[in-house]
Each structure stands twice: as structure tokens, then as C-alpha cells.
Amino acid sequence: MLTFTLPDMSCGHCTGAISRALKELDPDCVLAFDLAAHRLQVESTVDRDEVIEALVEAGYPPA
Template identity: 80%
Template sequence: MLTFTLPEMSCGHCTGAISRALKELDPACELEFDLPAHRLRVQSSADRDEVIEALIDAGYRPA
């Protein structure tokens, strides 16, 4: 499982945008959002670099 801190992630719109981006990369991925902590956990067959690239493309740069 990959864990990222995303300072820009703060609401349901953010989680929706991130979900769409990562599900496009890996439709079977599992996501856990912790909005107060700005934390995202990702279980995916995609590698870390691919996940980071998808997050950045969606407008969320991991800290």
C-alpha cells in the first residue's frame, strides 16, 4: 500500500478528482482518504511513479 500526503486535498471534490484519475490508471485500485490529515492510501497494481504522475496530472502534488 502506498501512502501520500496531499496538502491541496481538502474536500469531496478533491477526492472525486483523485478517484477518477487513479481509477483511470487502475480500475481495480482501492483508495482510502483521510481529509483532516490530507492523507491518501492507495492499493494498486500500478507502480509508485505511475500513481504520482496521475496525482500530479489531476492537480495534486504529493508533499
């Protein structure tokens, strides 16, 4: 499981945009959001660098 801190993630719209971006990359990924902590956990077969690239392209770069 990969864990990221996403300082710009603050609402349901953010989680939706992130979900769409990561599901496009890996339709079977499992995502767990913690908005209060700005934390995202990702279970995926895709490698960490690809997940980070998708997050950056979606506008939510990890800290």
C-alpha cells in the same frame, strides 16, 4: 499499500477528482482518504511513479 500526503486535498470534490484519475489508471485500485490529515492510501498493482504522475496531472502533487 502506498501512502501520500496531499496538501491541496481538502474536500469531497478533491477526492472525486483524485478517484477518477487513479481509477482511470487502475480500475481495480482501492483508495482510502483522510481529509483531515490530507492523506491518501492507495492499493494498486501500478507502480508508485505512475500513481504520483496521475496525482500531479490531476492537480494534487504529493508533498
